[in-house]
Structure formats: structure tokens, C-alpha cells
Amino acid sequence: MDKNDNSNTKIYYKLNQLDKLTGLSPRMLKYRMLKVKKKYNGMTKLLNKEGKSWQIHYSIVNEFMPINKRKSNSISNDDWKCFVTWNPYDNYDIDYHYELIKEIKDELPDNKIKYAIELDKRGYNHVHFLSDASTSKTKKIVESVISKYFQWYEISHRVDTIYNKFSSMRYVAKAPIKSGVL
Secondary structure (H helix, E strand, O other): OOOEOOOOOEOEEOHHHHHHHHOOOHHHHHHHHHHHHHHOOOOOOOEEEEOOEEEEEHHHHHHHOOOOOOOOOOHHHOOOOEEEEEEEOOOOOHHHHHHHHHHHHHHOOOOOEEEEEEEOOOOOEEEEEEEOOOHHHHHHHHHHHHHHHOOHHHEEEEEEEOOOHHHHHHHHOOOOOEEEEO
């Protein structure tokens, strides 16, 4: 039983579906499940067994992410540290936003950025991205780049520390017009 919410994104995952998301082997996922079962015992909305299969709520998938740095990293296993979003009050095209992302990436040459450009409710383009650079370093660079092109009253933006990597990755992947990794 994979329940879905209104946006067709999965709310519950089965244990055998987490290997692609986490990069862990099925055996390692079973070991991790032992700890997760104890931690979430009695919390049926987060962890529930139906027949032989576990239903794992998306909000606790983070519990299954690798603890140690992997030799072969997939994007989902990268050590994303901060979440950035900006939304100008006027509409700018996709290429304009992409150029801003590239300019920020140029200031973070040793770090990765996973970005998504999408439409807001007004039909205006805006940006979300994850970075493996520290939140303070990223915030300084984002504000420096944005202030070159926008007055403070022309754009809203945020740079936050990531506490749930899986939810942040899921949010960036929700509805991109253009996305990628730099």
C-alpha cells in the first residue's frame, strides 16, 4: 500500500524501495530497520507493518540515509548542508535564474549545487537549490550575488540549514521546469 497525497508524491515507502534513495544495500537497510523499529515503536503514522511489508513515512526516510561517507556517492547521498530559495517579485526568465545559479557556483568551486527552477502560484519563475557548502558561506555568497541584481524590496530569499536531507531533496524535485547539478 503506497499512499499518495494530492501532488502524486509518495507518502509511504517500502523498505525494499529505499536502496535506490539511500544507496545502502538491502542487508544494511534491514540492520537500520532494527534501530528505526525501536525508535518509532507505537508511532503507526510514521512506521507501520502491513503483512510482511513495512510502510515507512517519507518524513523518517532520513533515518535510513548513510552515516559514513560513501565511496561511490549518488546525488541523494551527497552531504547537502543548506537549502536556498529565492523568488523575485517580478518575473524573470529561466536563463536569468540559471545565470545567477552559475555565478553562485563560480564562488563555490569546490562545492556542489543541486538546483531547480520552477513556477510559483503567480506563474513566475523562482529557484530552490541545495548546497554542500556551509550555510554561513552559502548565505554570504547568495546575498552578495543577489544584491548585485536586485534591491532588497524586489526579491525574497532564504538560506537555511538542512535538518532533513530527504525532505529537502524531495522538495527540490517536486516540480522543476529546469533542474540539474553544478
